[in-house]
Amino acid sequence: MLKMLRHWLRRSSHVHVRQAGPTDLQELVGLLDRFLDDKPRYPLEWDDFISWESHIPAIESIRIRVEATEPLFISRNAEDLAKGSALVLEERNRVAAWVGQPAPVNRTQSSG
Numbered sequence: 001m002l003k004m005l006r007h008w009l010r011r012s013s014h015v016h017v018r019q020a021g022p023t024d025l026q027e028l029v030g031l032l033d034r035f036l037d038d039k040p041r042y043p044l045e046w047d048d049f050i051s052w053e054s055h056i057p058a059i060e061s062i063r064i065r066v067e068a069t070e071p072l073f074i075s076r077n078a079e080d081l082a083k084g085s086a087l088v089l090e091e092r093n094r095v096a097a098w099v100g101q102p103a104p105v106n107r108t109q110s111s112g
Contacts (some may be wrong), residue, residue, distance in 0.1 A: 021049050021059070025099045028059055032066075032092035033104065036085060066091055 013060045024027040035046050050067040054060040071082030 019053060021054055023056070025058060025095050026064060026101070029092060029096045029099065029101055032095070036089060036092065036104075044045060062091060062095060 022031050031045065031049055034040050036039060040046055050070060056061055064089060069084045069087045075081065075084075076100040083102070090102075096103065
């Protein structure tokens with residue numbers, strides 16, 4: 001019964017049960033890539049990340065910096081959206097360098 005209830009809560013359009021966020025920096029790079037590519041694992045993956053504190057200090061400090069970009073993504077101004085994407089990409093590349101992952105080849109970071 002509990003399993004069925006949990007399944008319903010996760011799939012319901014009326015209720016959202018927060019799913020676990022990244023547990024290490026490599027997972028975080030993947031999440032940032034999915035956000036930049038607009039291919040989340042589930043519809044509220046990004047919101048779960050920026051809205052919920054992480055118990056992992058390194059991830060929490062990154063979450064705080066990335067959370068600050070959220071107003072840029074709510075804006076209807078194309079320059080704000082581009083600036084937000086550039087800031088998230090910069091953070092993504094910084095974290096990726098820490099864990100030995102390359103910068104993405106299909107994106108270019110805008111200067112500004």
